[in-house]
Amino acid sequence: MIKTAQLQRYFRSGESCVKAVDGLDIDIAAGEFIAVMGPSGSGKSTLLYVLGAMDRPTGGQISINGKRLDLMDDQECSDFRNRELGFVFQSFHLLPRMTLVRNVELPMLYAQVEAAKRHARAVMMLQAVGLGDRFDHFPAELSGGQCQRAAIARALVNSPALLLADEPTGNLDSKTGLEIIGIFQALNRQGMTIVMVTHDENMARHAGRIIRMRDGLIERIETVSKPLQAVLPAEVETSLREVRHAAC
Amino acid sequence: MQLAEQVQTGFTGLLDHPFRTFLTMLGIIFGVGAVIAMVSIGAGAEREALEELKKFGDSSIRVSSVEIQGERLAEALKKQARGLRMTDVACLASACPFIDLAVAEKIDEYSFYSLNSEPLAKIIGVGPGFLQASRFETERGRFFSDEEQQSAALVTVLGAGVASEVFGLVEPVGQVIQIERIRLRVIGVMKPQGSGSGKLAIKRRDHDRDVYIPVKTSLQRLERWPVEDKDLYHEINSIWIEVKEGYDLLAARDRVATILKRRHSDVDDFEIQVPLEILQQSQKTQNLFNLVMALIAGISLLVGGIGIMNIMLASVNERTREIGVRRALGASKRDIVVQFLVEASLISILGGLIGIFAGIGISWLIALYTGWTTAIPISSVLIAFLVSISVGIIFGSFPAAKASALDPVKALRYE
Numbered sequence: 007m008i009k010t011a012q013l014q015r016y017f018r019s020g021e022s023c024v025k026a027v028d029g030l031d032i033d034i035a036a037g038e039f040i041a042v043m044g045p046s047g048s049g050k051s052t053l054l055y056v057l058g059a060m061d062r063p064t065g066g067q068i069s070i071n072g073k074r075l076d077l078m079d080d081q082e083c084s085d086f087r088n089r090e091l092g093f094v095f096q097s098f099h100l101l102p103r104m105t106l107v108r109n110v111e112l113p114m115l116y117a118q119v120e121a122a123k124r125h126a127r128a129v130m131m132l133q134a135v136g137l138g139d140r141f142d143h144f145p146a147e148l149s150g151g152q153c154q155r156a157a158i159a160r161a162l163v164n165s166p167a168l169l170l171a172d173e174p175t176g177n178l179d180s181k182t183g184l185e186i187i188g189i190f191q192a193l194n195r196q197g198m199t200i201v202m203v204t205h206d207e208n209m210a211r212h213a214g215r216i217i218r219m220r221d222g223l224i225e226r227i228e229t230v231s232k233p234l235q236a237v238l239p240a241e242v243e244t245s246l247r248e249v250r251h252a253a254c
Numbered sequence: 255m256q257l258a259e260q261v262q263t264g265f266t267g268l269l270d271h272p273f274r275t276f277l278t279m280l281g282i283i284f285g286v287g288a289v290i291a292m293v294s295i296g297a298g299a300e301r302e303a304l305e306e307l308k309k310f311g312d313s314s315i316r317v318s319s320v321e322i323q324g325e326r327l328a329e330a331l332k333k334q335a336r337g338l339r340m341t342d343v344a345c346l347a348s349a350c351p352f353i354d355l356a357v358a359e360k361i362d363e364y365s366f367y368s369l370n371s372e373p374l375a376k377i378i379g380v381g382p383g384f385l386q387a388s389r390f391e392t393e394r395g396r397f398f399s400d401e402e403q404q405s406a407a408l409v410t411v412l413g414a415g416v417a418s419e420v421f422g423l424v425e426p427v428g429q430v431i432q433i434e435r436i437r438l439r440v441i442g443v444m445k446p447q448g449s450g451s452g453k454l455a456i457k458r459r460d461h462d463r464d465v466y467i468p469v470k471t472s473l474q475r476l477e478r479w480p481v482e483d484k485d486l487y488h489e490i491n492s493i494w495i496e497v498k499e500g501y502d503l504l505a506a507r508d509r510v511a512t513i514l515k516r517r518h519s520d521v522d523d524f525e526i527q528v529p530l531e532i533l534q535q536s537q538k539t540q541n542l543f544n545l546v547m548a549l550i551a552g553i554s555l556l557v558g559g560i561g562i563m564n565i566m567l568a569s570v571n572e573r574t575r576e577i578g579v580r581r582a583l584g585a586s587k588r589d590i591v592v593q594f595l596v597e598a599s600l601i602s603i604l605g606g607l608i609g610i611f612a613g614i615g616i617s618w619l620i621a622l623y624t625g626w627t628t629a630i631p632i633s634s635v636l637i638a639f640l641v642s643i644s645v646g647i648i649f650g651s652f653p654a655a656k657a658s659a660l661d662p663v664k665a666l667r668y669e
């Protein structure tokens with residue numbers, strides 16, 4: 007699914023050069039749940055943005071789903087982000103002046119989905135993450151956990167095969183964080199590939215493998231022998247499965 | 255993303271700051287409004303002038319007598335000049351092949367008597383061909399026959415205003431009016447002319463108050479009580495000349511002037527007007543006016559455009575994070591460019607529309623309070639609208655380009 011060879015992302019400013027990602031060889035199979043850990047400044051976010059076609063590598067190769075990201079132009083990258091992956095961020099990044107449903111509609115807007123279908127699907131997606139009664143609320147009216155669930159709904163709405171999350175539980179208490187991880191695990195069980203950056207060892211233990219980074223390099227990759235299971239109400243899992251099937 | 259969606263998104267963006275948006279629009283509103291109003295005044299004047307010209311015809315020349323007195327009169331009499339006369343009319347008609355019609359006009363003011371009223375009216379003696387040269391028409395009855403012209407018949411045709419004033423509901427045709435000691439039979443009534451406001455510098459009177467009689471009747475039968483020599487100098491007041499089609503009007507004017515000058519022993523006792531020429535001159539003034547307006551419009555729209563650019567730059571700055579989020583969700587550079595262009599254009603289009611309505615309102619108020627004729631040419635509305643769109647696109651393109659050039663990651667991490 008994801009394959010990189012000598013992937014580099016250097017930041018040059020004048021004389022100095024920050025080697026945020028410094029020659030990574032990563033191989034992630036479809037359907038894996040990967041956690042990325044490492045101290046602050048080790049290049050986790052940078053790696054994630056490069057994987058997400060938001061940032062271009064300064065060297066090396068990267069292919070996702072057989073597509074060479076390092077060879078794509080800006081328009082192709084935009085389409086790729088729009089259709090083939092979903093982003094979840096630490097600070098949610100919902101647009102504050104739009105209602106939840108309009109936020110969730112955004113990726114479909116850029117995918118030219120027609121208005122009625124867009125709205126119906128956004129509402130359905132919000133229902134699946136347990137926000138069915140909140141779709142016309144503004145982000146400021148919701149708790150952090152609710153915002154993050156809305157952001158997940160937004161990330162899933164174009165049915166991507168890959169979910170990239172940068173510290174998705176960083177702004178949440180551990181109980182709420184585990185709810186989010188529960189949703190990730192459910193999605194993962196349904197075949198979604200997930201790469202999640204986290205600072206929380208406990209959260210990382212829910213993934214199948216952990217990539218540990220330091221100074222732009224991979225320190226080690228460990229396989230979690232028995233991933234922890236976050237509890238998730240059965241109906242959430244089924245409704246998630248249903249909406250994801252409905253999309254295909 | 256489709257344009258309709260972009261427009262909707264744009265509106266949402268603008269409504270985030272309704273007051274700011276309105277202030278930004280003001281520049282465009284004032285610019286467009288002022289231009290529409292000013293153009294409406296110019297266009298109104300032009301339309302009026304054209305209507306005026308239609309009344310006179312675009313092939314007519316008007317010779318009018320000019321009153322002279324004192325020493326100049328004495329000098330003229332010494333030179334044997336005798337003013338504008340019927341013989342001038344006959345001479346012009348026979349000497350100039352380009353003249354279709356030359357019609358004498360003699361104007362006097364008398365009170366006349368009929369049906370117990372005694373109104374003051376202009377008694378106009380007119381030569382044969384007057385109806386054709388003036389483009390006037392009778393509403394009831396008929397105009398003078400050649401026979402009546404030749405024999406100085408005691409007949410009259412009334413202007414619509416005088417007729418209704420004197421006779422009211424009584425049928426005027428067949429009635430008799432008395433001027434001094436002569437009695438004239440009414441044989442016709444003219445169509446109402448309406449009084450032109452006379453923007454064009456052509457001498458006009460209220461033709462509805464005219465009382466027409468054959469010119470010979472006027473000259474031979476009306477009693478006159480000259481007080482001074484100057485009252486005797488001119489025999490007639492003016493000559494209406496119609497030039498045949500295909501002849502140059504200005505050359506004809508010059509020829510008429512030469513002939514009359516010679517006949518009048520070089521005395522400056524007449525003037526010649528060509529309505530078409532006067533109109534053309536007024537159009538030249540109009541063009542200058544339009545140029546100045548265009549300049550003012552250009553400057554105010556430039557200022558409005560800079561206002562839009564300024565606000566859009568602030569907006570791009572303010573919404574850096576939003577741009578990053580949209581990019582992460584799949585917006586291409588083009589989507590971002592269009593988003594900000596649409597927003598800028600919405601400001602200018604809305605401003606333009608409001609300006610157009612404001613301009614129409616102002617022009618209406620001007621017409622109401624000054625009595626000027628105003629007209630809103632469709633072209634000025636269309637141009638104002640197109641210019642508004644262009645201002646938005648032109649001044650929005652720099653901020654839009656700036657927004658789309660933002661690095662997605664940096665935009666997303668922007669605090």
Ligand SMILES: Nc1ncnc2c1ncn2[C@@H]1O[C@H](COP(=O)(O)OP(=O)(O)OP(=O)(O)O)[C@@H](O)[C@H]1O
Pocket residue numbers: 017018024025026044045046047048049050051052053664
């Ligand atoms: N645009 C940039 N210009 C220059 N240096 C940058 C830029 N973005 C990131 N860096 C540098 O790259 C390195 C890696 O940054 P990155 O954000 O990937 O770290 P991180 O592992 O996500 O840290 P954290 O856990 O604090 O989020 C840091 O040293 C950072 O200063």
Ligand SMILES: [Mg+2]
Pocket residue numbers: 050051052172
């Ligand atoms: Mg980070």
